[in-house]
Amino acid sequence: MRTRFLKVSLLCVLFATGVFVTGCSDDNKYADVDGEAPVAVLKADHIQSGAGHDFTIEGTLTDADGISAIKLECADLYLNKTIDLIDIYGAPQTSYDLSYKFSLAKDEVGEQFTVKVTVIDVGGRETSQDVLITMDGDFENPVFAVAPEDGSLVAMLLRDGSVDPYDMQLQLTDDRALKSLYLDIEGAAGYEDVVIDIDSVPSFTYTWKIELPAEKKDYPATIVVTDYAEKTDTVRCTISVTDVVDFEKMYLADVATDAELNSDVFGVPMLVNHVGEYQYEALYYNAKSGTEIYFLPQNTSFSPICYGLDPANNERLTDNPSLAEPIVLDQANVYYKIDFNILEKTYSMSVYSLEEAQDPWDPTVLTYGEKCFDLWGDGSEYINFTFGLTSDNPTGVKSFIQDETNPHLFYSEPMELASGEQMNFIIHNYHTSEWWNMVRWCSNTETDLDVFNYYTQSGSQNDKYTGPKTGNDVWSKPTVTVGGTYRFYFDSHLGRAKLVKE
Structure with missing residues (x-):
């Protein structure tokens, strides 16, 4: 019995050992090649x-x-x-x-x-x-908060055989640290391949004083800002020494400084209509008496050209920013129509009332804030006519507030926007569920927001409306340069909008 017990016990031990070995073999069934660590x-x-x-x-x-x-x-x-x-x-x-x-x-x-x-x-x-x-990654490109518009023509006008110096204002920002500023004006001695070192700051302001010979010539210019992650932003423009230019774009400025011209996301200064050779028409709502305005062919600075009253003759204009005096609008709560010719340096002004101003929608059908949509077609439930910004669909419309004095003027609640944020929106009427396009406005392109055109393929149309129109469905995608609290303003009569800091 003892011998048999020992045999059984041994078998159990061997069995147990065999199970353990087999288990190890299953877990380590891949033979070693070099036995080295990975x-x-x-x-x-x-x-x-x-x-x-x-x-x-x-x-x-x-x-x-x-x-x-x-x-x-x-x-x-x-x-x-x-x-x-x-x-x-x-x-x-x-x-x-x-x-x-x-x-x-x-x-x-x-x-x-x-x-x-x-x-x-x-x-x-x-x-x-x-x-x-x-947590110190650099994810954003540096940007020019103030600089000539990319692709623009910057004119330095010949006056009496000479050309005034041009102080180009540049302001650069970055989410981390700026490294350098590169400046180049091809063919201009002393202005080629200039590098300004920047001492690791997130914001930098530089005035580039440019003096060119008094002879007609176009100079290609390139400006590049670089941060320490070697990310860049580039502006290319043409600096032209010339006499009068029939500028493609002209702007109305109702602010007084370069800083105010550049504190917005878009809309300041306001684009006016180019109606003929050297001829422009500005339509402007004046909310208060005493508003001072100027006209600028560049949208970031009052230099090198600024059209204002000639101090020697207030019935004419001057283009010299050091001499130009403001045009003063002395009637409140009216629309001004200002016609001016930059070749002849002449201008004329007239006004029209808020009642005379037309909106794209039929006022006999739609009144802002009042019911217009019969939701179920049986008169049981209506949706009020409002409109505002939306980034997705009419359900997400953030309806504007209508100005108490001017029924054509609307504004948004304050909005917090981050530096580097790219927006995405159209102006559209509110609806609880559907793309019911009663009104809709679109910008010229995703990034050209000078004019908001009424989308004529949608909703009812007021035949008397002569403002900007389009058949193109464009979503606006401006990029915020400097973060902060902003408010959106929109004039439905003019088709003009601006997004400015509170």
């Missing part, structure tokens, strides 16, 4: 990111025995990820290109984190590396 070559051991942004850990992982898994761990980010290669591919991999993206929360407040990357082969051997994640 090799991990990561692209970077320091990655710059930021709250609300992603970071990606990349690298090439190799192991002759075969990689079974990769672990990525960071307790502070609640990151605990295992990439099981055998589960994914059905077999270990001798080479693997790692590319793991992780999204940081928008409200993340930490300044830096360490992600541990561990590579495990089929023999259980491990290689670990740490990747430092810091």
Whole structure:
């Protein structure tokens, strides 16, 4: 009996041992090739990111025995990820290109984190590396907050055989730090390939004093700002020494400084109508008596050309910014019509009433704020006629507030906009569910917001309306240069809008 017991016991031990060995064999069924730990070559051991942004850990992982898994761990980010290669591919991999993206929360407040990357082969051997994640990433290009418009013509006028110097105002901003400003005027001695070093500041203002010979000539100009991430913004324009130019665009400025011209997202100064050679027509709502205006062919500065009253003869205009006096509008709550000719330096003014001003919709059918949509077609429920900005559909329309004095003037509630944010909107009527296009306005292009044209393929049309119209369905996509609190203003009679700081 004793002998038999020993035999049974031995069999049990062998059985148990056999089960253990088999188990190990199943877990380690891949034979060692070199028995070495995995090799991990990561692209970077320091990655710059930021709250609300992603970071990606990349690298090439190799192991002759075969990689079974990769672990990525960071307790502070609640990151605990295992990439099981055998589960994914059905077999270990001798080479693997790692590319793991992780999204940081928008409200993340930490300044830096360490992600541990561990590579495990089929023999259980491990290689670990740490990747430092810091929250100082540079995600935005630097921008010109103030500069000539890209592609524009900047005219330096010949006056009595001479040309006045031009002080080009430049203001640059970046979400991190600016590095340099490059300036170039081809063919102008002393103005070619100029580099201004900037001492790692997020905002920089520079006045470029330009003096050119008094002879007719066009000079291609290039201005480039660069930040420390080597991101850039470029403006190209033509500086023309010339006599009178029939400018394609002319603007009405009802502000007094360059800073005010450039504090908006769009709409300041206001584009006027180019109605003939050297001839322009400005329509403007004057809310208060004593408003002072000028006319500018460039939209970012009162220099080098500014049309205002000639101090020697107030019945004529001058184009010299150092002499020009403001045109004063002395009647309140009326629309002004100002015709002017920049070749002859003449102008004339007249006014018309708020009642005479026309909107695109039929006023006998639609009244702002009053019911117009019979929702079910049975008179049981109506939707009021309002309109405003929407980024998706009529359900999301943020209806404007109508001005108490001028029924053609509307404005939005204040809105918070971030630096670098690209907007996306049209002006459309509110509706609870459908694209019922009773009224709709679109800009000229996604980024040219000088005029908001009434979309004539939608809704009822007032035949008397002579304002800007279009058949093109365009969504406006301006980019905010400087973050802050803004308010949107819209004149439905003029088809003009502006987005300005509160």
